[in-house]
Amino acid sequence: MKNITKLSFVTALSMASFPTCLSANETLADAFTNGKIKGEIKSVYSSSNFLGNSKTDNISTIGGSLGFITADFYGFSAGATFQASHVIDDRNKNNVFSSDLNASGGVLSEAYLDYKLSNTSVKAGRQYIYTPLVSTAIDGKSSESLLKDSFEAYLLTNSDIPNTTIVAGYVDKYQAKTDGNTDIGKFNDFEDGAYTLYVKNNSVENLELQAQYLDVNATNSNNDRNNIYLQADYKIGTHTISAQYLSSKDESKGSTLEDGELYGIKAQGALGIGKLGYLVAFNSSTKDGDVNLGAGAGTTDTAFTAMPVNGGGxxxxxxxxxxxxxxxxxxxxxxxxxxxxxxxxxGGLGDVSAVGAMAIYPFYENFLLKVNYEHVETEHTIIPAGIEEKNTDVARVYLSYKF
Structure with a gap:
């Protein structure tokens, strides 16, 4: 609970200086009066017998988030989001959910100051980020949980170039979903900091291009890593054809395994039969080394072939x-x-097959029920040693109310 009172230095200083540096107190009060409150009450149940564990882990949680953002005041706005989680029932036999759902407590995940001038904005403090290589957990994807991870970062966004958005940022700290020990994650130093540059362009009709670079300065310089990501999405009628490329250098893996590359292609759209839709995706990686996906839980969904429950590992x-x-x-x-x-x-796990299904039901205004099930078969397992097929069955039920 210490996280509740622990604000970003820049954010706290900026917000504290508002009343003294501005004389129009009534207008400033209006910025808060006209601000917006949003939140979510959420419950998640999940069970898993990861890699054929003889005993199945089961966990039930309830919690949610409450956020507030002020209205604009001479280009300035401020926002904050508080998250809380409580484990109702915990039957963890193998700690499968230690980094995901098994956390009780609260944390102030967002506390930021945002300044906008013309086509440029600067956002500083604790905040959620959604880019291919730096991303908070994404609703509806495998990274979704009851809690979101967050960053303490400084982002500059500019759209002066027509049909182009440029984001330059520095990440200083990171808050994981959990601390791995039944508590919500705290904001800790993100190595020695990370720099990123993200560009999105829509200049060509029906074509969207994305590119991002991430450079992470590790506490130990021998563990430095960097990533490059490229994506192109082209719309043809009701169909979208996409291609992606991701390269990573992770020096902690050693000189023979530090380089990884991933290529991907995806097609999705309507089948032309009622409201039926489809998605087909393919990814291929080179033999040099495993591909590092970047920073944040949401990056586990960056690969086109990431599974809806088990992600893109x-x-x-x-x-x-x-x-x-x-x-x-x-x-x-x-x-x-x-x-x-x-x-x-x-190598590694050998061949892996998976089948699954999900149902999404907005049964009442602002209420949503989602049920996911996934069955995975792995040819090899690491523990115990040897070649032995192991199955994993994961079920998840989400119930949420957003306001």
């Missing part, structure tokens, strides 16, 4: 090819998605 292994396909079937107000994937490799 498998397709980012070295020398691995992965194919995933899904079918979207709306039935009345329920969106049902059935999917399957297969990954083949000569």
């Amino acid at each position: 498998v397709p980012t292994r070295a020398n691995t090819d992965t194919l995933v396909g899904g079918l979207i079937v709306p039935v009345y107000d329920i969106t049902t998605i059935a999917y399957a994937g297969y990954s083949w490799s000569n």
